[in-house]
Amino acid sequence: MKSQIGVYICHCGLNIANTVDVEQVREFARILPNVAIARNYTYMCSDPGQALITNDIRDLGLTHVVVASCSPRMHEPTFRATIHKAGLNPYVLEMANIREQCSWVHSDRTLATLKAMDLIASAVAKVALLVPLQEREVKVTQSALVIGGGIAGMTATLDIANAGFQVCLVEKQTHLGGRVAQLDTTFPTQERVADLLAPVLRAITTHPNIRVITNADVEKVDGFIGNFRATIRARPTFVDAMKCDACGKCVDACPVNVPDAFDANLTTRRAIYRAPDARFVIDARACSFVQDRVCRSDPRCAAVCDRNAIDFSQTENLVEINIGAIIVATGAATFDATKKPELGFGTYSNVITSLQFERLAARQELQSVKDVVFVSCVGSRDATTGNTYCSRVCCMVNAKQARRIQEKFPDARVTVFYADVRAFGKGHEEFYDAVRKTGVRYRRGYVSEIFAAGGQTPKRDQKLIVRAEDTLIQKPIEVSADLVVLGIGMTPRAETNEIANVLGLPRSGDGFLLEIHPKLRPVETAVDGVFLAGACQGPKDIVDTIAQARAAASSAFASLCRGQVKIESATARVDEEVCAGCGLCVATCPYGAPALIARTGTARVNQVLCKGCGACEAACPSKAIQVMQCTPRQVLAQIAVLA
Amino acid sequence: MPNSALVIGGGIAGIQTALDIADAGFHVYLVEKEPSVGGRMAQLDKTFPTLDCSACILTPKMVDVARHPNIELITYSEVCNITNGASDFYATIKKKPRYVDTNKCTGCGSCAEACRLKGRVTDTFNAGMGKRSAIYVPFPQAVPLKYTVDPTQCVYLTRGVCGKTFLCKDACKADAIDFTQKEEIVELNVGAIVVATGFDPFDAALKPELGYGIYPNVITSLQFERLSSASGPTAGKILLNGKEPREVVFVQCVGSRDVTTGNLYCSRVCCMITAKHAHLVKDKIHDANVTIFYADMRAFGKGFEEFYDRVRAEGVNYRRGYVSEIYAAGGQTPKRDGKLVVRSEDTLIGKPIETTADLVVLSVGLVPRVETNTLAQILQLTNSSDGFLAEAHPKMLPVDTKINGVYLAGVAQGPKDIPDAVAHAKAAASAAIVRLRSRQSSVASQQ
């Protein structure tokens, strides 16, 4: 059957009509091959514009439609729906972008009109070759996996569970809470973080829809939106929580001492220890018995435990779950201050990080001091460390901690060196004002060096000299200090690559996980059904983390609630007669859609995973792969009319 | 339907909230007081730090809300009363008369062409930088694309008669213009409410020393957006009275972090807006001299610091300083196009300095909408000390309010850029979805 093509040229108000002579274009289009009708109209996307198309399909029996208007990203769904309503397959539509690619970027009316004609001629050449495609939906497993049990992961978990779905929350450490669990108070409200966290932890651990797996890693994820399958490796703690009565005798028996990471290495703990959530666990890496089946201590932990709670026979556990959506909430690390040796961290015991300050404050071990200096932007906005980004929280962390010192020790002289004070959140500027009123001195300056006052050999508790350039008075200055607190930045976790690889997620230039659109889709990723929450996407304070975590939950709801999800129809298909089974497509596809079928030795593209990007089509040396609606035949026809 | 949600405000935040709730399968009423959805973002040219064209990323979302089978768009309407039921709300919506039958209007624009006041009514969408008719659409991509008669301007509506004949009515081939339209009242029963009413820009005239309203070449950042926008009054050329400025000065923190205006808070977006504008000036007028006076450069979001670095590398002059006065170069009488002098104290070198300028752009802060208090009363919400609507807890509950079932989205809760407003809006959607779903299941279990 000969095709009957309708061409519809939009004025877009004046957006197109001002630069393109739409009437001339219409006359040109009318006499193109197979064109049954060509019309122009002010706004094709408006209801009356759409009515022109539907009437013509009905009255003239159109088989294919070309709309010459804005970008297909804008209105392709609109016009697909229009022609579908009139009984055509939604995929026999082609759009000629004569706005973004023509009227908006050209000023010469004659040339722009000619270009619009070319674009339309090429769309007409292609449209007749388009094949009807089926819109496809797949079923969704109505449960979710959340990776990371910090405030972001817990918040997202609670929302999804409260909406009635099962959620599995996987945390790498033995306890939930993430970074926030290490903090003492929070800016700008100065509330105790433990008080804020307690109700969240309680809600998580008592919720019937939530399964928490701590001390675990997500090892493998297969599948696609709505139908993921995750393998989780849960490590043993070697302590039977049901039996343990937390007497603590085991700890006294343990001969191994290791730095306590939870206390930011300010203290040490044993290999068996009371974790932050009060459960007793064995740190497998520190325990010599777990590692080498020997322990120097006699009697060792297992022997002193009256309740036989210690069980070295525990093994790793592989858990497999099916889920429809995944939320990644793996948080951030803190900058390693030893990477800036000029600041003396690791050399002088009275140079500490802001995280250590939190632990000292939380442990109520802040000691009376006279001169305290806070240094901002340590490991942020600093090309020498490779971290050019701003860590977004450190200014306020400094302010909070400076205020804490000033209020606790009113006689102390507290100085904050800063570059710009970024007090941008709700109530932050007011907090910053209040901090300055307590007597804290803010000096705009770049700290270049911190060294011992007395001489070369660093002594404990010795006075330090902080050398800086005060950029306000443009002179180098020196300030002495009993305590220096480095406002360390947030950095991507060292293991970000692992989780990115498991899920196939790209990372942004700063190393954090990448959202799909920085403005309008801040929690979606390149992988459908996988969402980001919290500091894994970039530094954030608690409140922004919570907002983003709930946003991720909201995105997950779209498919979880419906139980169905639409997937791309214009996918790649392999011609198995032609395919030589070289596997280049398998290596090329960013979504893991093609696979070699052992039986036939040829490739096949998983239609659900394929996004129709065309990478494989370009890579295939035998030209065995075609992406529907973008086949060589269709594209060459487009090019041919332009030649 | 009690198992539906009411979203108040159709800016990017309200649009996103409505889409998310609707995608989860619930019915949404989206009430917008203006003739079109889109909010402030529709007025923007490009967006930092990616320089995406604002219209290009926003308008598809506007079309999505209009097309979504679960969303009922109620534009040019306001919420005038809310009563709280046991676990639901009854909302009274006032639909203002457009004096145009939206079923008939094709959006062709012949009425506006014909209007007696064509080119004489200040165009608020263009931030006062252009003129329109008394019958109008705010912008060509408006959703819905239906004309509205401005009742404060229309000669007939203000004086009772418009010449011998209604020019607009005569011009309309669809016979859509209907001056007999009356206000309509719609009653809705909903299970959740999201407030996404956004912000107003700070009124720069409140700082008379900066010369806004006195010198035509002192403009606000919102006006700059229109000036720079391809769909704006100068078709995207940075022109003042037909001339390109050579020296451009930007002033930050106008109406933010400023006790004298009562706005102690930081508006969170103006630093980056100014960086973006400086880039656009440099992009369009390569040899322009661009100076920015700032207090602290707050480039905190993802990719922001990198953008700030890029702008400085383009040759934009950042000077840390407080601008105390802007006045005409020549003498007392303000002239059009006159050179201006910007007097400031450069706090880095500790000396007062004077900089000349052909164009001064005031980076105005974000302030609560004038009608925030009325709305707060209707909904029984409270304001924070900065005047924006108060969330239930500043750290842990950024979208909840003290009323169960009422949530906040976007700048209505406090200044935010677009990504943060979108995240916040989605968070509000999540809160509403959780509530609607648990209502659903409790109803189901009762049956």
Ligand SMILES: Cc1cc2nc3c(=O)[nH]c(=O)nc-3n(C[C@H](O)[C@H](O)[C@H](O)COP(=O)(O)OP(=O)(O)OC[C@H]3O[C@@H](n4cnc5c(N)ncnc54)[C@H](O)[C@@H]3O)c2cc1C
């Ligand atoms: C010194 C300091 C002080 C701060 N003070 C404040 C303050 O006062 N107020 C404020 O608002 N913010 C403050 N912050 C910021 C706050 O800590 C963050 O906003 C918050 O921790 C972000 O939460 P999150 O859940 O995204 O990440 P995290 O807290 O980092 O949690 C991530 C969780 O995921 C787990 N995880 C990581 N990888 C995996 C994996 N592969 N599999 C499973 N689990 C994994 C981690 O173990 C962790 O439990 C401060 C930050 C620092 C460094």
Ligand SMILES: Cc1cc2nc3c(=O)[nH]c(=O)nc-3n(C[C@H](O)[C@H](O)[C@H](O)COP(=O)(O)OP(=O)(O)OC[C@H]3O[C@@H](n4cnc5c(N)ncnc54)[C@H](O)[C@@H]3O)c2cc1C
């Ligand atoms: C000059 C300028 C430039 C900017 N540039 C950028 C940028 O480049 N990048 C960026 O990320 N951000 C930028 N922003 C910030 C951006 O504009 C905001 O983040 C965004 O508009 C917030 O959206 P919103 O929906 O919360 O509020 P709004 O956009 O204000 O929308 C609120 C909506 O609610 C409606 N409404 C108000 N009250 C009522 C009521 N009572 N009943 C019904 N409806 C009501 C309004 O009419 C409006 O449509 C800029 C802001 C300004 C001022």
Ligand code: SF4
């Ligand atoms: S078209 Fe793209 S997504 Fe589909 S199989 Fe080929 S490479 Fe993968």
